[in-house]
Amino acid sequence: MAEELRIALLLRSLGYVRLFDPVIQGLLERGHRVHLLHERDEYTDREAAWLHGLEAQPGFTWSVTSALYRDRWAGMANFLRRFTDYVHFLGSDFRGARSLVDRAEHRAHRRVQRLMRLRVMRVEAVRRTLRRVLDALDRSIPSSSELELELTGLRPDVLVLAPHLMPGGRHSEYVKTARALGIPTCMCIASWDNLSSKQLLREIPERVVVWNHFQRDEATQVHGIPDKRVVITGAYSFDEWFNRVPRSREEFCARVGVDPARPYVLFVGGALFAGIETEAEYVRKIWLPDLRGDSRLDELQVLVRSHPRRREQWAAVSFSGLRDAKAWPPVDQVSMPVDEESRADYFDSIYHSAAVVGLNTTAMIEAAAVGRPVHGLLVPSFADSQGGTYHFDYLLDIAGGLVRTSTSLEEHREQLLGTLAHHDEGWERRRNDFLVEFVRPHGLDRPALPFVLDEIEELASHPVQPQRDHRLSTRALRLSLQTAMAASRGVRRVRTR
Numbered sequence: 001m002a003e004e005l006r007i008a009l010l011l012r013s014l015g016y017v018r019l020f021d022p023v024i025q026g027l028l029e030r031g032h033r034v035h036l037l038h039e040r041d042e043y044t045d046r047e048a049a050w051l052h053g054l055e056a057q058p059g060f061t062w063s064v065t066s067a068l069y070r071d072r073w074a075g076m077a078n079f080l081r082r083f084t085d086y087v088h089f090l091g092s093d094f095r096g097a098r099s100l101v102d103r104a105e106h107r108a109h110r111r112v113q114r115l116m117r118l119r120v121m122r123v124e125a126v127r128r129t130l131r132r133v134l135d136a137l138d139r140s141i142p143s144s145s146e147l148e149l150e151l152t153g154l155r156p157d158v159l160v161l162a163p164h165l166m167p168g169g170r171h172s173e174y175v176k177t178a179r180a181l182g183i184p185t186c187m188c189i190a191s192w193d194n195l196s197s198k199q200l201l202r203e204i205p206e207r208v209v210v211w212n213h214f215q216r217d218e219a220t221q222v223h224g225i226p227d228k229r230v231v232i233t234g235a236y237s238f239d240e241w242f243n244r245v246p247r248s249r250e251e252f253c254a255r256v257g258v259d260p261a262r263p264y265v266l267f268v269g270g271a272l273f274a275g276i277e278t279e280a281e282y283v284r285k286i287w288l289p290d291l292r293g294d295s296r297l298d299e300l301q302v303l304v305r306s307h308p309r310r311r312e313q314w315a316a317v318s319f320s321g322l323r324d325a326k327a328w329p330p331v332d333q334v335s336m337p338v339d340e341e342s343r344a345d346y347f348d349s350i351y352h353s354a355a356v357v358g359l360n361t362t363a364m365i366e367a368a369a370v371g372r373p374v375h376g377l378l379v380p381s382f383a384d385s386q387g388g389t390y391h392f393d394y395l396l397d398i399a400g401g402l403v404r405t406s407t408s409l410e411e412h413r414e415q416l417l418g419t420l421a422h423h424d425e426g427w428e429r430r431r432n433d434f435l436v437e438f439v440r441p442h443g444l445d446r447p448a449l450p451f452v453l454d455e456i457e458e459l460a461s462h463p464v465q466p467q468r469d470h471r472l473s474t475r476a477l478r479l480s481l482q483t484a485m486a487a488s489r490g491v492r493r494v495r496t497r
Contacts, residue, residue: 005032005460008156010065010174013040014047018336019190019237020162021050026453028059035154036062039069039170046338053339067147068170076485077141077173081199082108084134086116087127088200093222099273099384100197138202139469140477143177151181158460161187161205175203182466184459188452190237191362192438193391195219204229207459209452211235212441214394231455234448235439241369242447244347252348256303256328263354263420264301266372270361271309272385278313279359280306282379285317288325290409296417303328303349307361308335355419360385360392368402368431369439373419376403377412399433400426 007027011020027034036054041064043051054060068074082104089097089104105113120126151159159178161171171187178185185205189195192211195218201208204223208230210216216232219225246252253260267287272279283304291297302325306314314331329335329345337346347370350356356367357375359382364374376395378386386392395403404424406412418424436444442451 005157008035009160011038014043033059037065050338071144080138083112140474143180147177159185172203179467184464196390233451236448236452238369239447246348246351262299266353267304268358268363269307280314280317374403376405378407398437402434
């Protein structure tokens with residue numbers, strides 16, 4: 001076992017503990033000290049219970065950091081990040097991803113939006129030049145002095161980042177500050193869409209941990225990360241779904257309120273882009289009535305699990321009046337599976353189902369890990385959330401396609417009938433091949449977590465030298481930004497008067 005290390009782990013919020021709890025627990029079990037930093041001090045009751053449970057473990061501490069919110073450069077850094085992200089998504093690679101472009105535009109300043117609508121900005125060479133200027137300005141912003149004090153007090157051997165990577169995110173400033181102090185950084189990619197549809201990585205960590213060779217290609221080709229800094233470990237957040245022991249079918253069905261003698265299908269909601277209708281409306285008004293209208297599926301029960309981030313949309317529909325169909329957990333109780341009870345409920349709902357159905361959600365991959373057939377509905381009104389993203393294609397293409405897709409409700413019903421009759425002989429082979437390609441590239445029987453922990457330990461054992469940019473050109477750019485900030489403050493004071 002490696003000597004005791006001091007590890008700082010940054011989470012944007014406790015909503016990500018469902019993905020990184022295995023990493024924290026694994027590091028503690030190896031005898032290391034882990035300090036959790038998170039930016040948001042608002043969390044659910046389940047997240048609070050998880051946090052207080054960890055407090056009882058030796059070696060674990062936590063704190064809320066607001067250093068970057070108070071930094072005098074915060075406003076300018078936020079402006080430049082969102083500006084750069086918008087220019088990035090206007091590139092030719094994203095012409096078929098309108099929703100990604102719209103999201104980046106929405107997060108950019110109104111003046112930036114007006115600037116980028118000028119005809120000259122349609123020229124790709126002009127945008128590339130603008131990107132280089134913005135990158136140089138971004139790099140000229142100094143590391144946060146307040147965050148430096150915070151990290152100096154923690155004295156970590158390594159800083160592990162679990163970034164949200166949404167346009168405008170602050171992960172680069174943590175990397176910059178750690179580099180100024182000589183603290184190596186390791187970025188663990190949290191989800192399957194982070195590198196293809198989120199923020200462009202600016203400051204490059206010493207190590208970037210990815211799931212598979214698809215994400216490695218995204219890291220090197222899209223973000224320009226040197227290949228030697230990218231390490232493939234597999235998707236550690238899925239390890240627990242492979243060998244978990246379920247409750248009995250009778251016990252789970254009694255808890256949910258369904259007949260254990262009859263099969264049920266589980267619909268899993270996603271965090272989809274806004275469209276002409278919500279996923280909840282589609283399920284309640286179209287998918288469920290169509291399913292219930294087929295007499296061959298009379299025995300089939302339906303559970304619907306909404307996505308916690310779209311709770312308001314699901315709360316706006318009612319499942320009353322539909323036979324053998326119910327929302328579970330109830331919409332007002334659905335949450336990320338953080339604590340043991342919610343994880344058990346989530347796992348059992350998949351395990352005891354005959355099939356899982358969805359539009360685009362990580363739960364489709366989790367269903368494959370549990371071992372349940374996955375069906376996907378290709379719906380034109382949700383094209384932006386399916387074909388309009390890059391990660392969704394992985395479900396359709398890898399290993400011949402993990403998800404059985406249909407372009408009509410009639411085709412979908414026939415596929416479900418085939419699954420219920422166990423007529424899909426190629427499913428198990430496709431499932432295994434997909435999992436090896438995408439989730440466990442080191443082997444289906446080899447969990448990913450030990451590879452992640454080894455990388456963190458290895459990185460922490462090789463200190464790096466503090467690096468600060470003292471070049472004259474950087475100082476000149478910084479001075480220009482300071483002048484702009486002072487002018488902006490002057491304008492605001494005049495307007496206030």
